[in-house]
Amino acid sequence: MAETKIEWADFTFNPWIGCTKVSPACANCYAERDFDHRYGKAKWGPNGTRVLTNDANWRKPLAWNKAAAESSTRPRVFCASLADVFEDWQGPILDHQTYAQCLIDSEPSRFVPIIPGVQELGVEERAAGWRPVVMDDVRNRLFKLIDATPNLDWLLLTKRPENIRSMWPAVNIQSQQQADDYNELGELFRRNVWLGTSVEDQKWANRRIPQLLKCRDLSPVLFLSCEPVVGPIDLTHVLLKESEAPELGIPDVSINCLRGWYGAVSYERAKIDWVITGGESGPGARPANPDWYRSLRDQCQSALIPFHFKQWGEWVGLNDTEAQLSLFAKSDHHAFDQETIVYRIGKKSAGRRLDGRFYDGFPQRSVV
Template sequence: MGENSKIEWCAHTFNPWIGCTKISPACDNCYAAAWDARWGNSWGPHVRRRTSAANWRKPLAWHKAAAAAGERHRVFCASLADVFDNDRSITSGWRGDLWHLFHRTPNLDWLLLTKRTQNIARYLRPEEYGDLPKWGDGWPNVWLGTTVENQEEADRRIPQLLAMPAAVRFVSAEPLLGPVDLTPHLCPKQWSCDFGAESGGGSARGTIPKLDWVIVGGESGPRARPMHPDWVRGLRDQCQAAGVAFFFKQWGEWGPPKPYPIPAQPGEMTRFTVATSSDSKRVGATVWRVGRGLERQSEFMDRKGKRAAGRMLDGRTWDGMPEVMREGRADA
């Protein structure tokens, strides 16, 4: 249920409750749903299950340890649920207790990752749960993130995420199921509006913030879908150009063979072929050269398992962290 997380970008995981409902392509092979099918009964509508009082006490111990060490620890909340799930089985008391827990643990950075960005504004009202400060410009120890498995979901969810103030705004492109262009969201944008006389005149101006952190990972598990290396490289290059932190978490079930293949050249487009080897342990990927007819270059992904596939991209690991971490806030 928590602590000593195996997730590379956090120290602990905490689940205030368990259960969810599949809502997008990223959910098709959900590891949490598979776990719940063996150990619980909390997937689908109206069956969320709150975790034990002992589990809820763990973050207090993590906070105490972080404070004693002069560190900050990142906590992923919730790996087996969605904090912004609007299912009716999640009571206001559960959510209120969670906000109080965030407030009592200022040495923990709470990472809230959701696919339900349309619900964030509705639930970011901690003052409704007793003597708590308003969300305002965001609590300094609560980060907001969303999953963007493909371009469609990126275009829908990211603007809703960026509309909310937060100490850190991030995306997790995992499982990455296709090429994604995040360029419009990696730099702040200015906006302005002049009102006509019929509206009383005047004008308004503001800034749309940027993403602070991009996490990328492939899918794991027996039904995992392969991820093309150029999809990962594309996001890495976008982040590097914009100065945004990039974190490559894993290849997942499918990884590139060694030695690593030569990346596609700029201006090329990539896609997976449908062909697989006879034993279904190799998937071909084709690089189509724009403006060069049928000339192409093949790249393959081997089914080797998450551990063997590892997390090396083009010969190195990528462990970028958001600016708030580089400015001196310690981490474990």
């Protein structure tokens, strides 16, 4: 049933293509490399474009949802691997044929191309209520699709968790389960959406995780993608507020986001449900210290949080793979210290075993 090479998803769905880099994890963005530089599908960056995928692509989740209902399965859909659903985009929105789009508010999900000399957005059209499509229109169309596919679990991963709540529309109720959730949990809760944020080092963990935790009432599963890791991450001490008087011995305020501990008090709702990690692949891939992965694994195991090791990426330690020794002899290497050396042997050869085993943890449930 799987239609993606991403180990933690069954399907990938891209409603549009294009994004803007916001942190070090974005430096070697494969989506920009392939869909901007190589294929020219969209222009990345704040002065670029966002390009809608075609209608046939938008219909695919409906087919997946039907098949899931018939087979009593629950596929995971990674949404927007080539974009960020919660990007505050104010620029041009084009269709897959590079035409700008317009709509009339009486039919908000019907986008019409603006074709010079054929179908334009002139004075008469504007007077009749037609206007340019903006990203909120596209996002609302996406959430209507999500609400229409309750047999799929949609994984929305963002580097902009601070935008989630302001861009999160009320549920378009289409089932009894959604109606029950509406009455019990509110108009914003979506049972079939998992919300995640990317954290590549401690700095970005401190910035993004508290923002994600504020979305506990929107989704049953909150998760982290620590990929690519570019530095150590301690999820047991995520900074909420720096000390106002460190010279007086007053400590920073932090939270253990795996247990929901805030000081000596435990808040079940203030915790992460799942952690994914992995190394970088492709041109320019940066080496990661194997101990960064082990630390995340050990933190998760101690807190009984599902841990998923996706891949080593391009770089791996000599004793961390079953690859042939001949590969190491002719490869680049990077030493973190005298005892910690990683070698660039390629993603496929490096594999995805950590200390000799696979880690394929997935969340089973979450406290709402």
